[in-house]
Structures are given as structure tokens and as C-alpha cells.
Amino acid sequence: xKIKSAHFVKGIVDDDEVLRDKxxxxxxxxxxxxxxxxxxxxxxxxxxxxxxxxxKPGKTTEIxxxxxxxxxxxxxxxxxxxxxxxxxxxxxxxxxxxxxLTHADMQPRRVVLVLDGKxxxxxxxxxxxxxxxxxxxxxxxxxxxxxxxxxxxxAKQLAAIRYEVPDFEIFPYSALxxxxxxxxxxxxxx
Numbered sequence: 542x543k544i545k546s547a548h549f550v551k552g553i554v555d556d557d558e559v560l561r562d563k564x565x566x567x568x569x570x571x572x573x574x575x576x577x578x579x580x581x582x583x584x585x586x587x588x589x590x591x592x593x594x595x596x597k598p599g600k601t602t603e604i605x606x607x608x609x610x611x612x613x614x615x616x617x618x619x620x621x622x623x624x625x626x627x628x629x630x631x632x633x634x635x636x637x638x639x640x641x642l643t644h645a646d647m648q649p650r651r652v653v654l655v656l657d658g659k660x661x662x663x664x665x666x667x668x669x670x671x672x673x674x675x676x677x678x679x680x681x682x683x684x685x686x687x688x689x690x691x692x693x694x695x696a697k698q699l700a701a702i703r704y705e706v707p708d709f710e711i712f713p714y715s716a717l718x719x720x721x722x723x724x725x726x727x728x729x730x731x
Contacts, residue, residue: 542730545610547585552603554637559606560644565613567729570638571655572665573620576685579716580655581607581615584726592617602634604641613730616641616649622665638669643676652678653729658686658713661698662705670706680709681728688715 551559569577578592585591591607605617618641619634642652652673656666673680684702687695695713702711714725 542727544585544726547591547607547609547615549591550606550608550614552605554603559614560641564608566616566649567613568616568618568642568649568652569655570618570642570652570669571620572622572657572660572663575620575655575657575660576716577617577620577655580653580683580685580714580725581617583716583719583722584729585609585615586722602630604637613650621669622663639672642672642678648676649678651729652680653683654680654709655683655685656702658684658695658698658715659689662702667705670709674708682706682709682711683725684711684713685716687713688718 551557553559569581571577578590581592582590585607592605602619604619607615607617609615618638621635621638622631642649654666654669654673656662670680682702684699690698699711699713710728712721712725712728714721
């Protein structure tokens with residue numbers, strides 16, 4: 542499937558009509574600084590960056606909606622585990638993410654959990670996986686930044702994650718290399 546159009550619609554921090562309109566949601570979630578924004582940009586083919594990226598973690602403090610092909614939303618959730626504002630900011634972000642993922646009136650069609658290939662699963666990721674399983678979300682785990690690993694490191698990381706996450710597909714990826722972007726796009730949008 543090709544992505545012909547993608548544009549920013551809005552960022553929200555609370556209840557909003559965008560949560561209930563007719564377009565299905567594909568939500569992207571992950572720890573701060575795992576490359577969620579870069580993964581989304583690679584999927585929509587936005588070399589200039591539809592989604593803002595930054596070197597400092599915790600910059601995204603809203604749930605950002607991007608309309609894709611006028612058919613669905615890519616929903617970029619703030620990164621968990623770090624936030625500007627310390628513990629209070631982190632808890633506010635965590636609550637926002639959980640409320641979005643557990644809201645009874647709207648469930649994302651799919652959730653893409655982005656992990657850092659070098660870091661692997663963290664306790665924050667394990668908590669998120671429990672939330673996703675508990676709400677019966679369809680989940681695709683994207684192991685991003687694999688360009689920073691050699692083959693042996695990648696094999697070891699994949700084995701460790703598959704051991705802990707046998708119930709979801711794990712897709713090794715590099716948003717920078719974009720070698721498998723078509724394949725990932727098919728899995729995300731399917």
C-alpha cells in the first residue's frame with residue numbers, strides 16, 4: 542500500500558472530538574527517544590519530517606494525530622519513561638497514554654510498540670505490554686535502530702525479546718536505513 546498523503550491534524554492533551562470521528566487509529570507508542578517519530582516519518586515517506594523529531598527525550602507532550610491517505614490516523618503518543626518536568630510530568634504523560642489506550646469508546650485498530658534495538662525491553666516497556674495485553678490490542682512490536690547493532694547483537698536482542706514477548710510479532714527495523722519500509726508499511730496498515 543502506498544501512502545499518497547499525510548498531514549498533521551492536531552495535538553490533544555484531553556478529550557477531543559478527533560477521538561470519536563470516523564477514521565480508524567493506528568497508534569505508535571514507546572519509551573522516550575526510541576525513534577517513534579522517525580518510524581512514522583519513514584512510513585509516510587516524509588524526508589523533511591512530517592513528525593517533529595528531537596535529540597532530547599520527552600519533547601512530545603501531546604497525542605498527535607496525522608491523517609494518512611484520508612482513511613485513517615497515525616497517532617503519535619508521547620514517549621513514556623521520561624518527561625520534562627520530572628516525576629510529575631512523567632506521571633501526567635503516563636496517565637494520558639493509558640487513558641487513550643484504555644478508553645472504552647475508541648480502541649486503536651492497531652498499536653505499534655517501538656523499542657530501541659540497543660536497549661531492548663525495559664520495565665516501562667513491560668508495563669506497556671501488560672496494558673496492551675489487558676486491553677486486547679492488536680500489537681506489532683518494531684525493534685528500531687537495528688543499524689546500531691551487528692548481526693550477533695541483533696540475534697541476541699531478538700531472542701531475548703521473543704522470549705518475553707511470544708504473543709506479538711517483532712519486526713526488526715531501522716528508520717534511518719528504511720530498507721524494509723514497504724514491508725513494515727504493509728504490516729502497519731494491513
